[in-house]
Amino acid sequence: MVPPGRDLAVSRQDIDLMRYSSVLLLLFPSGEQVYTCLIKRNASMRYHPGQISFPGGRIETGESPEVTALREAQEEIGISPLDVQLLGRLSELYVSVSRYTIFPYVGWMNYKPDFNLNPDEAEKLLLLPVRKSHLTITHSLMKTSRGVMEVPGYSFGGEIIWGATAMILTEFLDLAGDSVSVISQ
Secondary structure, eight states: OOOTTOOOSOOHHHHTTOEEEEEEEEEEEETTEEEEEEEEEOTTOSSSTTOEEOSEEEOOTTOOHHHHHHHHHHHHHOOOGGGOEEEEEOOOEEETTTTEEEEEEEEEOSSOOOOOOOTTTEEEEEEEEOOGGGOOEEEEEEEETTEEEEEEEEEETTEEEEHHHHHHHHHHHHHHTTOOOOOOO
């Protein structure tokens, strides 16, 4: 899921400039399916404007990555951190374009949240069924800060999920496969 010519290693000159962020891959049931939510970032955002991402953002001084993921999800999509059970963390990922290392957390809610988008940060909410068999890898031309690139990703809901978001989603789907389901009680 890595675009051509993309290096995920941190270069020596970037080590001192590196910043840290966290995202939340939130799982929740709706009917017989398990979903996650993605947002389309506001076009006026400084980093990755208009791109599809998991809720998340920069880790503040003195804040743990877990707290950041939950705080940012509350700020961007209006869910209470008290309602999210953190299940674990996926592999950290360095994004050289923005010099961010991302800590992706997986969380669970027992119900479909009443989402409340913050329009300053999110233009659109995408509810994605978490089934590997529902997604196929596509290659799309995307305008980036480094010019137009052909990138691998997923097409869903009229949007392209690519870059770090696609890498995080792919890791989760590779680990979970089609075994993510709602257990009836």
